Amino acid sequence: MNLQKRIAAFLGATLLFSLPACSSQSLDEPATETEVTATEKKSSTKLWIGTGFNATEQAVLLFLQDRGITDRAALATILGNIKQESKFDTQICEGGRRTGYHRCYAGGFGLIQWTTAGRYRGLGTFAKNHGLDPNSLEAQLRWMVNEREWLLVKHHWETPGKSIDGYMNAAYKWLGWGVHGARTSYAHSYYKALS
Secondary structure (H helix, E strand, O other): OOHHHHHHHHHOOOOOOOOOOOOEEOOOOOOOOOEEOOOOOOOOOOOOOEOOOOHHHHHHHHHHHHOOOOOHHHHHHHHHHHHHHHOOOOOEEOOOEEOOHHHOOOOOEOOOOEOOHHHHHHHHHHHHHOOOOOOOHHHHHHHHHHOHHHHHHHHHHHOOOOOHHHHHHHHHHHHOOOOOOOHHHHHHHHHHHEO
């Protein structure tokens, strides 16, 4: 079952957004950006569902699982980091202002608070090249998993059996946060909420 159908089945409603299947994009090819189609999950793979999750948290959880991340602690760590960075608000500019992509002039922006000029512009370019709104959850999730920083630690997320602390090392390499904040306690809360 593809991600759109999984989200619709979970929410029992219309789709929040359209997410075509994609797993990685070769960023070594400067002239064209291409997305590689993700393979469908085997029906025997456990699908984690978040108890008490809002629609955005659940959509992110399903998106990550569709990309081959199946370890409960890995998923919880990623979710905890996103919560620390943006509280799952795709239009938030660092400091808590909801500005949207084109009005965030300083600091991080979006789901994972893209901060450096290159990462911020990368989101905008990726969205434009794929006909997406850079403020949308779809654009930000697809850019997130195609970004060089994610691709460098992707194998950590896909390798089961680590602790939250073990996955947190990968999260630091991915995000390079300056303030740890509550990301570990958020990760433990998400871990408990996954069933």
